[in-house]
Every structure is written in C-alpha cells, then in structure tokens.
Amino acid sequence: HDRDNWEDHSRFSLIWTHDTGYTPHDRWEQQPVASGDRWQLLFIGYLSHRDDLARELAVPLPEAERMPDSALVMRAWERWGEQCASRLYGRFAFAVCDTRLLTLFAYRSIERGPNIYVHQDDARIVVTTSTKPIFCDPSVPREIDEVRVADALVLNHEDRRRSFFRGVEIVPSGHVLRANPDDCTMAQHYFLERVPDIRFARDEDYVEAARELLGRAVTSAMRACQTPAISLSAGLDSTTVAVTMLEEMAAGRAGHDLPLKAFTSVPAPFWDGRSRP
Numbered sequence: 001h002d003r004d005n006w007e008d009h010s011r012f013s014l015i016w017t018h019d020t021g022y023t024p025h026d027r028w029e030q031q032p033v034a035s036g037d038r039w040q041l042l043f044i045g046y047l048s049h050r051d052d053l054a055r056e057l058a059v060p061l062p063e064a065e066r067m068p069d070s071a072l073v074m075r076a077w078e079r080w081g082e083q084c085a086s087r088l089y090g091r092f093a094f095a096v097c098d099t100r101l102l103t104l105f106a107y108r109s110i111e112r113g114p115n116i117y118v119h120q121d122d123a124r125i126v127v128t129t130s131t132k133p134i135f136c137d138p139s140v141p142r143e144i145d146e147v148r149v150a151d152a153l154v155l156n157h158e159d160r161r162r163s164f165f166r167g168v169e170i171v172p173s174g175h176v177l178r179a180n181p182d183d184c185t186m187a188q189h190y191f192l193e194r195v196p197d198i199r200f201a202r203d204e205d206y207v208e209a210a211r212e213l214l215g216r217a218v219t220s221a222m223r224a225c226q227t228p229a230i231s232l233s234a235g236l237d238s239t240t241v242a243v244t245m246l247e248e249m250a251a252g253r254a255g256h257d258l259p260l261k262a263f264t265s266v267p268a269p270f271w272d273g274r275s276r277p
Contacts, residue, residue: 023224024223025066028068031043033070033073039077039078039096041070041095042094042095043070045092046091047088047089049090053087054067056087057076089109089111089220090109090111091112091113092114093107093109093115095127101180103180104180106171106177107175108174108176109174110174115129115171118168119134131168160173172186174190175188215248218244218248222254222256229262230242245260
C-alpha cells in the first residue's frame, strides 16, 4: 500500500487504505472525500458506465478523466442524496457520514461487490469491508457463529445478514445501513420490480438492443490499466463475453490491444476419470 489515511471528524473516525491501483482513475484517489463541512465519504470497488454518470452530473469529460470513482460518487450524493445508489452501476460499497446530524449511511451495490461488516454495542458502531479491522479491537469477541457454519455446510444462505462471527453482521447486496446515536437499521435500496419495462415493435429489436447493451457493459468493465483477462469456461456466459471483448477490442472501443488472455480450469493430473454425483 502506498498511503494510509486516518481522519477524525467529530464522533466519526474514518480510515482508508489505498492499493496500487487497478483502473487509470485510481491514481487520483485520495479519501475520505469531503463535501463542505458536513459530508465525508469512503468508497471501495469499481464503477461501471462512468461516462454516462458524468454526463448526468454535468461533469465535463476532461474533468471526469481526472476524477476517481469516489469523487464521482460524492457528486452523485450531492445531487441525489440517499437516492443516488439507484443511479450507480458496478461492484462497490460506500459509506457517507453526516457530521452535523451524526448519521452514517453505508450502501452496498446490487452486484456482488465488497462486503460491509457491522459490529455495534452500546457505545459505538464499527463498519468495515473486511473482518480484520473489527478484530483489531480487543473488546470485540473472536467467536465463530456455529449456526452460520452449519447453514453453510448444507448450502443454506437464506440469512444474508448473518456472518461467520458472533456480533458481526453483513449488509446484504442492494441494501443500505442507516445508523445514528438512537437507531440502526438496514433496508433494501434496490428493487428489480421497479426497473421499467422495455417494449419494442419487433423481436429483432430486442436482439439488437441486447447486443448493444452487452457491448457497452463489457467495454465499461474493461476499464483497467492493463488488458484484463477473462475466466473462460465451456458455458454460454463466458464465451459470449469473450466474443464481445474481442469485437470491442478489434473495433478500438475498449482501449486495449489484442491478444486477449483467458484462464480456465482443467482436471488435475491424478484425476481417476470418474464423475461422482
């Protein structure tokens, strides 16, 4: 890690660690991101469709090119407040502190992004993206939740808030945590049924629209400093993505040069050749 930040704001303490950078915009990351003397934001993850978001926020392209994801999310928060998460795409988690009202908001994207772990007692609440920081506090018991282990062994994952540690909860995907000195709640912020229906006149129009969306999504997901590789199986999902990546790269829309590297899984040399139920 090249730098660690620690800042204390009233009754909030914010800690952020910056890694070496995956996207070209990561070089500009510097957190927490402040908005006036009220809002403080921490962000982890990856935004998709950044250009669309920048246009919605009226951020000029030259300025957006030098803005990290965290700064764009803060602009979205300033514009739309608690409703901003419904306008963000990608795999991410972010927390916003309201230092005036002593309120914490912690959002997790609908896609499988970074976890948000929560520990609270009578005096405080700790929100992190891994469990190690929570257990750095000697007052937090290091106890395995045996019920959660048992559920995992029988593939029961219905309780999405339960972690493998007692006293530590998880904010599920598509949910937000709201906490203040008087209350702490979790609520869903993304609802698939609220996505508007799309109707075309011809069946061919659906195919064309789906191909266009797939191309945009794949190109957006390839925002990286180096050409990203693909995990390639024998299924339709990864092969469709691989073909789309090759088309986007060949057309010069992805910002990367061929060849495209692919990784897959093969049987171990000592496999006996038998398939078991």
